[in-house]
Each structure stands twice: as structure tokens, then as C-alpha cells.
Amino acid sequence: MGKRADNVTGTRQRIVEAAVALHGTIGPAATTVSAVAEAAGVTRLTVYRHFPDDGALFAACAAHWAAEQVPPEPAAWARIGEPFERLTFALTDLYRFYRAGEPMLTNAIRDRAALPAPLREAAEAAEAQQLDLLLRPFHARGTRRRRLRAAIGHAASFWTWRSLCHEHGLADADAVRLTTAMVSAAAT
Structure with a gap:
């Protein structure tokens, strides 16, 4: 069960990182679920399993990117x-x-x-x-x-x-x- 959980976490992480990379290069408006899936090496269905809607994917992407920044105070x-x-x-x-x-x-x-x-x-x-x-x-x-x-x-x-x-x-x-x-x- 631990290996499966690691695989799920790894897949989710690859999806988020793919979305971050696409948002940073072509922008959120041009980023499609298909493009995220392709960049992450998964199917569209897998993306939707982890992120049932755009809001969830955008939120995960924003949180991942923000965690790597030093925000204004x-x-x-x-x-x-x-x-x-x-x-x-x-x-x-x-x-x-x-x-x-x-x-x-x-x-x-x-x-x-x-x-x-x-x-x-x-x-x-x-x-x-x-x-x-x-x-x-x-x-x-x-x-x-x-x-x-x-x-x-x-x-x-x-x-x-x-x-x-x-x-x-x-x-x-x-x-x-x-x-x-x-x-x-x-x-x-």
C-alpha cells in the first residue's frame, strides 16, 4: 500500500510540476489539460482523477509555485x-x-x-x-x-x-x- 501511495503522490507531483512549467512558459490561458497530461506523461483521465476541475489544478499549481518563492511581506x-x-x-x-x-x-x-x-x-x-x-x-x-x-x-x-x-x-x-x-x- 505504501508503494501505491508513493506512486499516487509522485504522479500528482508530476502533474503539478507540468502545470507550473506550462503556466510559466505559455501561460494559464493557453494551458490545456491535454498539454498538462502530455508534459506529465499521464493521460487526461489521470489528471482529472487527481484534479477534478480547473480550480483544483490551478490552486495546486499556484501553491507549488508560491512555496518556491520568497513572497512580499x-x-x-x-x-x-x-x-x-x-x-x-x-x-x-x-x-x-x-x-x-x-x-x-x-x-x-x-x-x-x-x-x-x-x-x-x-x-x-x-x-x-x-x-x-x-x-x-x-x-x-x-x-x-x-x-x-x-x-x-x-x-x-x-x-x-x-x-x-x-x-x-x-x-x-x-x-x-x-x-x-x-x-x-x-x-x-
Whole structure:
């Protein structure tokens, strides 16, 4: 019975790793169960035995990928009271994460609409919480708050990092200085 359990666990692991590899190369929207099965060396039926729906496979894939990353730490950001110190620390943390996970993040964020609703909604909620955490110490209201929220949201966006660093070759530290300056201009 132990050998069978090991085989089942090994098969499940191969399926998850195949899904991670495909999501990281062609993206979640283009990844089919047939492609996952072929990459894992199993049949489609075997994939469905382990993952009865797309949501289960996506969740396992996301958990596997995330376990290999060093995620941003919003709790550490929250311990910093000064608005621009918090923002600089947070952007440095986010940009480090973006750089480390760039291929997967590019595809996963690009294909977000194709993700199962619970995963998509969780990602959107986490981003909104991070934005609120970064905006909070500014104590802004009205038009100034809207400007700051837009500037901070843009600075914290994966696509902003990707444009500045991946496409235009800035170092992460230079991108942090540039986006922090943009937020500073919005704060006045």
C-alpha cells in the first residue's frame, strides 16, 4: 500500500510540476489539460482523477509555485510609520519578488481573466489590501487621496516594474527611486 501511495503522490507531483512549467512558459490561458497530461506523461483521465476541475489544478499549481518563492511581506511594511519610508521599503520588496518570479508573473497576471474566480478574486483582494496599507500613512482625503492612490497603485503594479526594469533596463533600486518620486509629486 505504501508503494501505491508513493506512486499516487509522485504522479500528482508530476502533474503539478507540468502545470507550473506550462503556466510559466505559455501561460494559464493557453494551458490545456491535454498539454498538462502530455508534459506529465499521464493521460487526461489521470489528471482529472487527481484534479477534478480547473480550480483544483490551478490552486495546486499556484501553491507549488508560491512555496518556491520568497513572497512580499506586507506585515513588515506595516511596521514602518513614515509614508515614504514604508513606500520605499514596500516597493523594494515588491520589485525583488517581481524580478524573481517575472516569467510566471507575466503570464499569470496577463491571463488573470482565465483564472478560476476564487484565485482571481484572492489576487485582486491582496493587491487592494497592499495598496490600502501603502496609502494609509499619508492620511490624505479627497482629490489628493485619489491622486496618491493612483500613483501608489501605478508604482506597485507589476506592469510598471516590468516596463521600467525588464523592458527599459533600470535596476530595481532606480525604479524604486523613480516611482517614489512620482508618488511624492502626487502628494503635493
